[in-house]
Amino acid sequence: xxxxxxxxxxxxxxxxxxxxxxxxxxxxxxxxxxxxxxxxxxxxxxxxxxxxxxxxxxxxxxxxxxxxxxxxxxxxxxxxxxxxxxxxxxxxxxxxxxxxxxxxxxxxxxxxxxxxxxxxxxxxxxxxxxxxxxxxxxxxxxxxxxxxxxxxxxxxxxxxxxxxxxxxxxxxxxxxxxxxxxxxxxxxxxxxxxxxxxxxxxxxxxxxxxxxxxxxxxxxxxxxxxxxxxxxxxxxxxxxxxxxxxxxxxxxxxxxxxxxxxxxxxxxxxxxxxxxxxxxxxxxxxxxxxxxxxxxxxxxxxxxxxxxxxxxxxxxxxxxx
Ligand code: PMV
Numbered sequence: 330x331x332x333x334x335x336x337x338x339x340x341x342x343x344x345x346x347x348x349x350x351x352x353x354x355x356x357x358x359x360x361x362x363x364x365x366x367x368x369x370x371x372x373x374x375x376x377x378x379x380x381x382x383x384x385x386x387x388x389x390x391x392x393x394x395x396x397x398x399x400x401x402x403x404x405x406x407x408x409x410x411x412x413x414x415x416x417x418x419x420x421x422x423x424x425x426x427x428x429x430x431x432x433x434x435x436x437x438x439x440x441x442x443x444x445x446x447x448x449x450x451x452x453x454x455x456x457x458x459x460x461x462x463x464x465x466x467x468x469x470x471x472x473x474x475x476x477x478x479x480x481x482x483x484x485x486x487x488x489x490x491x492x493x494x495x496x497x498x499x500x501x502x503x504x505x506x507x508x509x510x511x512x513x514x515x516x517x518x519x520x521x522x523x524x525x526x527x528x529x530x531x532x533x534x535x536x537x538x539x540x541x542x543x544x545x546x547x548x549x550x551x552x553x554x555x556x557x558x559x560x561x562x563x564x565x566x567x568x569x570x571x572x573x574x575x576x577x578x579x580x581x582x583x584x585x586x587x588x589x590x591x592x593x594x595x596x597x598x599x600x601x602x603x604x605x606x607x608x609x610x611x612x613x614x615x616x617x618x619x620x621x622x623x624x625x626x627x628x629x630x631x632x633x634x635x636x637x638x639x640x641x642x643x644x645x646x647x648x649x650x
Pocket of ligand 1: 479605
């Protein structure tokens with residue numbers, strides 16, 4: 330085999346963002362919009378990247394290049410290739426092409442999806458055939474090398490798929506069977522995840538006790554949400570979404586646009602609504618019943634949001650060709 334194509338799901342954080350960076354759990358689900366990564370072996374000792382979604386047409390890189398000098402869209406790919414080669418003691422010239430069904434503006438995890446796609450593709454091409462935990466370890470190291478911070482929850486969703494109970498760095502990764510469906514509203518603003526993590530870190534630094542109490546509260550919400558999600562107690566789950574949103578607002582990561590879309594969803598009949606991910610922009614999620622879903626979607630659109638059509642519990646990384 331000298332060429333392979335894999336596909337990887339995007340993700341949405343359901344509960345527990347930010348606290349999961351501080352040794353606490355979260356709940357994340359994989360969405361049915363996917364990223365494809367094609368990897369082909371070549372005789373050259375270089376890496377060529379074709380990633381039109383991030384404006385990289387045909388970039389050829391030497392393996393001894395400095396990652397920080399590369400365009401942003403190439404860094405995760407380069408880091409994933411280097412980490413895979415180092416960890417498995419394997420090397421080859423490569424052409425890697427990516428294509429995404431979702432915009433990298435949504436916060437669906439395009440960087441984590443591409444990282445997982447590269448590691449999985451190389452794992453198959455090289456014959457290493459790594460299991461999910463070994464894929465996670467290499468992918469997580471690759472992301473930390475590029476962005477220095479992050480819990481790795483998005484990588485786990487990309488690898489395992491479905492919905493997961495996840496603890497920082499993959500200390501616990503447990504599938505949660507459920508049939509949740511959500512209305513997803515995009516704010517039109519791309520969030521800067523790393524900047525939001527840093528903002529919370531500096532708040533934590535200046536008010537340790539207060540922020541730790543917020544994280545403890547989030548942990549309690551995640552623990553309760555896990556049970557209600559599995560049991561399909563939507564009323565209770567909706568109430569927990571609202572509670573999680575209130576503490577995220579107290580953490581300082583809410584924005585007027587998110588707040589507006591969340592209130593619109595609730596006043597259109599949603600059982601609960603919250604931001605999803607780092608905050609500062611990206612998407613909000615609302616829990617509605619089959620009867621109220623279209624009114625909730627209309628309410629979000631009327632408030633200026635863009636409703637994205639996604640289903641949850643999508644399959645994890647898989648080989649396509
Ligand atoms: O912005 P997103 O959707 O990648 O979510 C970030 C979630 C955080 O908990 C803030 C960071 C992390 O790595 O867990």
